Amino acid sequence: MEADISKTQQSNFTFQEVLRLRKSCRGFLETKVPNDIITSVLEDAHLAPSNCNTQPWETHIISGDKLRELSEALLRENNAQRFTPDFSFDTDEYHGRYKERYFNLAKTHYEGFGIKREDQEGRKEVSDLNYKFFNAPYLAIPFMPSFGDNVRVGGDIGMYGQTFLLSLTAHGLAGIPQTALGFFAETIRGILNVPEELKMLFGISFGYADPTAPGNSFKLGRDPIGSNVIFHQ
Numbered sequence: 001m002e003a004d005i006s007k008t009q010q011s012n013f014t015f016q017e018v019l020r021l022r023k024s025c026r027g028f029l030e031t032k033v034p035n036d037i038i039t040s041v042l043e044d045a046h047l048a049p050s051n052c053n054t055q056p057w058e059t060h061i062i063s064g065d066k067l068r069e070l071s072e073a074l075l076r077e078n079n080a081q082r083f084t085p086d087f088s089f090d091t092d093e094y095h096g097r098y099k100e101r102y103f104n105l106a107k108t109h110y111e112g113f114g115i116k117r118e119d120q121e122g123r124k125e126v127s128d129l130n131y132k133f134f135n136a137p138y139l140a141i142p143f144m145p146s147f148g149d150n151v152r153v154g155g156d157i158g159m160y161g162q163t164f165l166l167s168l169t170a171h172g173l174a175g176i177p178q179t180a181l182g183f184f185a186e187t188i189r190g191i192l193n194v195p196e197e198l199k200m201l202f203g204i205s206f207g208y209a210d211p212t213a214p215g216n217s218f219k220l221g222r223d224p225i226g227s228n229v230i231f232h233q
Contacts, residue, residue: 018169023220025174026109026129027213028136028205037171038138044167050156057142057160060192067139070191074131077187084186086199087150089179097223105220113214130180134215136205140164141181141188143198150199157201164204174209177202 013021042059050056062070077083094102115122133139142160147153161177168175181188185200209216 013170018166022165022169023174024176025136025205025209026112026134026176026215027210028134028174028207029210030135030137031208032137033173033207037173041164041167041171041173044170045160045164048156048160048163050159051152054147054153054156056144056147056153056156058144058194058198059140059142060194062139062141062192063137066191067133067137070139070188071132073187073191074181074184075128077184078128078131082187083183085183086185087154087182087201089182097227101223108218108220109215112218129215130178133178133205134176134213135210136176136207138206139203140175140206141192141200141203143189143194143200145197146199154201161202161204168206172208173206175204175206177204 038061042061045059046055091102110117110123110126113122113126115126129135142157142164144150144153144157165175165177179202181203182200188194188200188203189196189198
């Protein structure tokens with residue numbers, strides 16, 4: 001496995017290859033990532049565009065004992081249904097094709113784990129993997145300041161997150177953006193000693209992908225661009 005990882009790290013992907021290789025990873029190896037590679041990914045992400053060049057991100061990288069502490073706290077808070085999100089989110093508001101894509105993700109996800117719709121206990125175990133970070137050894141959380149209605153700064157954080165994810169892929173790593181973690185923003189801030197004025201949208205679990213993990217047995221497709229692109233001349 002180490003030889004395969006080393007070979008992947010040295011690969012020189014084209015930009016299009018990076019885009020097509022990137023996927024949300026739902027199962028990681030315990031293998032540690034060299035510090036210089038993590039630093040390189042962070043340097044890449046820091047080049048993301050932002051409104052008025054505000055660069056509104058403060059990124060925390062969590063691993064080791066602190067990551068285990070965070071996982072235990074999130075599992076406990078989720079079981080108690082104690083949610084402390086900074087921003088609202090309700091999948092019931094999806095409609096039309098957006099809802100169809102959402103349902104397809106859920107169906108494909110649970111089928112990948114071999115979980116049937118009526119298996120509530122199995123679905124809970126799979127859902128809890130979110131708060132175990134899919135066994136990833138690292139978690140990145142880009143906290144953000146609050147400006148106005150937060151739409152623009154939220155967009156900036158999204159571009160930062162995408163750049164981070166693409167850089168992970170280019171370095172032979174894998175990641176998954178997890179908005180589920182945002183439901184416990186206050187809990188996470190408390191454990192990491194992050195000030196209240198910094199808000200949280202999502203975290204990114206990352207590391208080396210485990211190709212044998214059930215959560216990596218599928219990859220979701222995309223609608224053709226003709227379904228959502230309109231040209232004006």
